Amino acid sequence: MLRSAFVMVAAFAVLSLLGGRDAVSVLSGTVSTAGGALLGLSYALAWFGALLLAPPLLVTGLFRAYRGSQKPASPPTH
Amino acid sequence: MRSLLVFAAALAVWLCTLHLFFRPDRAALVQPLANGQLAADHSGLRRYNPEWELMGRLFTALAFANLSFEHPEYLAPLTRIANETDALERQHGVTYFLLPYGKHATQSLFVDGEIALMLAARQLRAGGDPASLEDRVARIERQLTASPLLLPESYPDEGWVFCNTVAVAALKASDAALGTDHSELIARWLQSLKLHLVDPRTGMLVSSFHRDGSPRDGPEGSTIWLAAHMLQLVDPQFAREQYALARASLGHSALGFAWAAEWPAAWQGGMDIDSGPTIPLVDANAGSSGLALLGAAAFEDAAYLDGLLSSLRLAAFPVQRGASLRFAAGNSLADAVTLYSLVQGPLWNCIKESRCSAPRS
Secondary structure: OHHHHHHHHHHHHHHHHOOHHHHHHHHHOOOOOHHHHHHHHHHHHHHHHHHHHHHHHHHHHHHHHHHHHHOOOOOOOO | OHHHHHHHHHHHHHHHHHHHHHOOOHHHHHHHHHHHHHHOOHHHHHHOOHHHHHHHHHHHHHHHHHHOOOOHHHHHHHHHHHHHHHHHHHHHOHHHHOOHHHOOOOOOHHHHHHHHHHHHHHHHHHOOOOHHHHHHHHHHHHHHHHOOOOOOOOEOOEEEHHHHHHHHHHHHHHHHHHOOOOHHHHHHHHHHHHHHOEOOOOOOEOOEEOOOOOEOOOOOHHHHHHHHHHHOOOOHHHHHHHHHHHHHHHEEEEOOEEEEOOOOOOOOOOOOOOOOOEEOOOOEEHHHHHHHHHHHHHOOOHHHHHHHHHHHHHHOOEEEEOOEEEEOOOOHHHHHHHHHHHHOOHHHHHHHOOOOOOOOO
16 A cells, blocks of 8 residues: 555656656647657646545555554464 | 555545645736736647637737736737737738638638627727727628628638627627627627527527527537626626526536536537547536636636636646746646636626726727
């Protein structure tokens, strides 16, 4: 869960650095290159993934980590 | 299983509170958007659609006219864009702002109506030589009276309610600017519009029609919101009814966000170049949602307007560069519509109440 959240945020950050935000004009039909269109669509998907899913995934991952830390250690075997 | 429940609960809480992070501050959007429009080059839209260039110019001019009531520094750019647009059409001809399939057109209510409304706004706010406005008004009069149903076309055998309402709003605005009176002609046009172009299933105006008045398409979001706003100048009651019908059948909202569909459920049409794509499941259409901003603002539907602006901030990718703001998912036409939606009001009020303070010559 935590890893998924970080991957989403990292993908969004990378696409932002590549200039994906400007390329989302593909959504209004005003991008002239196929590469630009692909970048814009990828950026839009990454934005919605990071915005909508990453926070609940993060919360769930933290919950699981907390639960894991509360489990009693297994008794040593001899 | 427990993780799944936690995820579902976290997702539900997050989706219900998300709108709080995208709440609009309407006033804070105006100046950055206006700065963007002052620097915008609408001619760049020509390679995608020449109509978009003319519409971008119109909405920018109308926005500047409204802003000029409080900020006279917008009078110069208003005058420049109106005069430049008029000159471009005179230099290149009526097809300059039409799509290629209109290459044989000799006249277009779309072109004359939009340029006339720009010139009327300039005349009302900044004055100047009224000759070009008078000429555009005469062209509209000729097209209206030559049409068998008083409903002229934008392309051969292709009329649009969008263009008709803009042209009649231009007549009304020019009356205020020039002291003329087109009330009798406008009354006859309204009668024909209601008789021939109201869809009996929905009660809404259709979007496009043939020369004989038969519909080419049904009611359409990217037409009806704008048409209702234009009708405010000539028939406020009918305008409000059209807005209410559009709001009921095209407007959607959930979780603090709002959007608009392009087609009512009773009449499902296809995608066209103006309306753009529709997001399935939620039935959100970019063109309709953009112009719904104008409808919501013009009819003071504050809750719907704030929901639409929240959606815009969430899904249209605002880009702030220096003092300018634009929305990356759109183009300069969409930004012009957004700006005009946020500042509309003063110009329409001055026309309706005949209290425009600008010189008449």
